[in-house]
Amino acid sequence: xxxxxxxxxxxxxxxxxxxxxxxxxxxxxxxxxxxxxxxxxxxxxxxxxxxxxxxxxxxxxxxxxxxxxxxxxxxxxxxxxxxxxxxxxxxxxxxxxxxxxxxxxxxxxxxxxxxxxxxxxxxxxxxxxxxxxxxxxxxxxxxxxxxxxxxxxxxx
Amino acid sequence: xxxxxxxxxxxxxxxxxxxxxxxxxxxxxxxxxxxxxxxxxxxxxxxxxxxxxxxxxxxxxxxxxxxxxxxxxxxxxxxxxxxxxxxxxxxxxxxxxxxxxxxxxxxxxxxxxxxxxxxxxxxxxxxxxxxxxxxxxxxxxxxxxxxxxxxxxxxxxxxxxxxxxxxxxxxxxxxxxxxxxxxxxxxxxxxxxxxxxxxxxxxxxxxxxxxxxxxxxxxxxxxxxxxxxxxxxxxxxxxxxxxxxxxxxxxxxxxxxxxxxxxxxxxxxxxxxxxxxxxxxxxxxxxxxxxxxxxxxxxxxxxxxxxxxxxxxxxxxxxxxxxxxxxxxxxxxxxxxxxxxxxxxxxxxxxxxxxxxxxxxxxxxxxxxxxxxxxxxxxxxxxxxxxxxxxxxxxxxxxx
Numbered sequence: 001x002x003x004x005x006x007x008x009x010x011x012x013x014x015x016x017x018x019x020x021x022x023x024x025x026x027x028x029x030x031x032x033x034x035x036x037x038x039x040x041x042x043x044x045x046x047x048x049x050x051x052x053x054x055x056x057x058x059x060x061x062x063x064x065x066x067x068x069x070x071x072x073x074x075x076x077x078x079x080x081x082x083x084x085x086x087x088x089x090x091x092x093x094x095x096x097x098x099x100x101x102x103x104x105x106x107x108x109x110x111x112x113x114x115x116x117x118x119x120x121x122x123x124x125x126x127x128x129x130x131x132x133x134x135x136x137x138x139x140x141x142x143x144x145x146x147x148x149x150x151x152x153x154x155x156x
Numbered sequence: 157x158x159x160x161x162x163x164x165x166x167x168x169x170x171x172x173x174x175x176x177x178x179x180x181x182x183x184x185x186x187x188x189x190x191x192x193x194x195x196x197x198x199x200x201x202x203x204x205x206x207x208x209x210x211x212x213x214x215x216x217x218x219x220x221x222x223x224x225x226x227x228x229x230x231x232x233x234x235x236x237x238x239x240x241x242x243x244x245x246x247x248x249x250x251x252x253x254x255x256x257x258x259x260x261x262x263x264x265x266x267x268x269x270x271x272x273x274x275x276x277x278x279x280x281x282x283x284x285x286x287x288x289x290x291x292x293x294x295x296x297x298x299x300x301x302x303x304x305x306x307x308x309x310x311x312x313x314x315x316x317x318x319x320x321x322x323x324x325x326x327x328x329x330x331x332x333x334x335x336x337x338x339x340x341x342x343x344x345x346x347x348x349x350x351x352x353x354x355x356x357x358x359x360x361x362x363x364x365x366x367x368x369x370x371x372x373x374x375x376x377x378x379x380x381x382x383x384x385x386x387x388x389x390x391x392x393x394x395x396x397x398x399x400x401x402x403x404x405x406x407x408x409x410x411x412x413x414x415x416x417x418x419x420x421x422x423x424x425x426x427x428x429x430x431x432x433x434x435x436x437x438x439x440x441x442x443x444x445x446x447x448x449x450x451x452x453x454x455x456x457x458x459x460x461x462x463x464x465x466x467x468x469x470x471x472x473x474x475x476x477x478x479x480x481x482x483x484x485x486x487x488x489x490x491x492x493x494x495x496x497x498x499x500x501x502x503x504x505x506x507x508x509x510x511x512x513x514x515x516x517x518x519x520x521x522x523x524x525x526x527x528x529x530x531x532x533x534x535x536x537x538x539x540x541x542x543x544x545x546x547x548x549x550x551x552x553x554x555x556x
Contacts, residue, residue, distance in 0.1 A: 104308030106179030
């Protein structure tokens with residue numbers, strides 16, 4: 001399941017104390033999910049005992065953030081059947097390797113973004129993804145064509 | 157480049173590097189990764205013997221048999237299937253494979269020219285409307301959509317699945333493949349396949365039948381595409397229950413408006429190869445008796461076992477104890493069984509003689525026929541000492 005800012009906000013102190021440098025707890029929640037802020041930046045959560053329970057829940061909720069790649073991509077290999085839909089639909093693959101992955105075959109270039117290895121999808125070169133870097137595009141082609149939800153993105 | 161023989165897609169682009177398998181799906185890669193595990197050993201009545209002794213005993217049993225059945229055959233190359241058919245002919249035996257309860261009927265209709273067909277390469281370059289009728293290729297033929305049909309950009313279909321393809325999934329439930337039918341696609345949940353076929357026919361008659369909204373739109377899309385294909389699976393076969401006339405009529409009527417082809421979705425790696433060999437030799441695709449020179453439902457392997465019509469069964473590259481119904485298996489264990497298989501299986505536990513053979517695409521090569529009827533040359537990674545063809549040839553020479 002994707003993590004929404006509202007879910008995170010509900011577990012924050014909701015005092016808008018501005019100690020984290022943000023104007024509101026809601027904007028801190030957004031930045032937490034975008035990984036621009038860290039949970040440790042919210043000092044009251046760690047200092048005040050009454051938030052201990054919430055802190056535990058938050059840590060559990062934000063666990064997938066640690067596993068996700070820089071683009072927010074999460075691959076669950078257990079669910080993958082190795083169909084290769086994600087590899088073939090990727091627009092970057094289609095433009096860089098039209099005769100290989102663009103036409104349905106395996107990659108003929110050395111550094112594809114995704115590749116099927118031992119029957120499951122593996123992330124090889126994340127930097128090439130259109131979601132990477134400052135001017136990113138929130139492309140979801142690979143997730144849209146994964147019927148078993150083996151590919152997810154943090155934002156849902 | 158190695159070819160995967162996990163299913164009838166026969167993916168030709170497998171790469172093996174640093175003991176890792178690239179590009180193959182989960183099913184295909186496991187064949188390569190676990191090819192050395194659980195290999196069968198020559199056995200007589202559960203005791204390990206040397207290879208020559210097992211072969212001798214097998215030919216003894218087959219020679220002494222009066223009513224022999226040869227079964228399996230779908231995972232071995234054409235060359236070995238040819239020898240098995242010769243052996244069946246010599247022994248006036250029954251011969252059958254999995255196609256009798258799989259998609260053999262559709263292969264037969266294609267070989268007889270009742271249904272028009274095309275190749276998967278043509279589909280990749282030209283197809284617009286792609287039907288998956290009663291099949292869930294995401295699970296059974298994982299790379300079918302991405303390698304051959306819906307996703308590739310090729311030939312006339314360069315703009316990819318979002319603009320240049322139209323996916324239609326017909327099923328009784330929302331399968332994984334049905335989940336892919338989003339934009340520019342349609343999922344039709346049916347209770348009865350006949351209703352949908354009648355719906356299509358009435359739409360073509362200009363009347364509003366059942367499912368008129370979906371059928372109307374799909375027919376328009378098909379006319380736009382000029383090259384369309386239906387992949388029929390087991391759901392369609394068992395949904396129609398043997399009454400294919402309506403379906404054939406629907407395809408015929410569609411072909412008056414536009415071009416529609418039919419390809420059976422998929423099955424064991426070389427099932428179609430066996431069907432084609434049998435069709436060439438006898439005019440029938442499966443469940444054939446060389447004694448009575450005809451094919452009949454009662455010559456299906458399960459039926460032969462149920463009715464005690466055989467005394468010896470030669471099983472090649474199959475695991476009937478795992479795949480056939482329990483009552484058949486109970487009767488099967490009372491027959492004398494000779495098993496030729498590369499792997500240890502449940503059937504090898506009850507077989508009187510086990511002869512280990514080779515895995516096609518790993519330690520034996522040959523020719524196989526893809527689901528669309530294209531012959532594929534399979535190169536082995538290395539050659540085993542004994543393979544299906546040499547074992548069967550040896551039996552053919554020895555058996556009287």
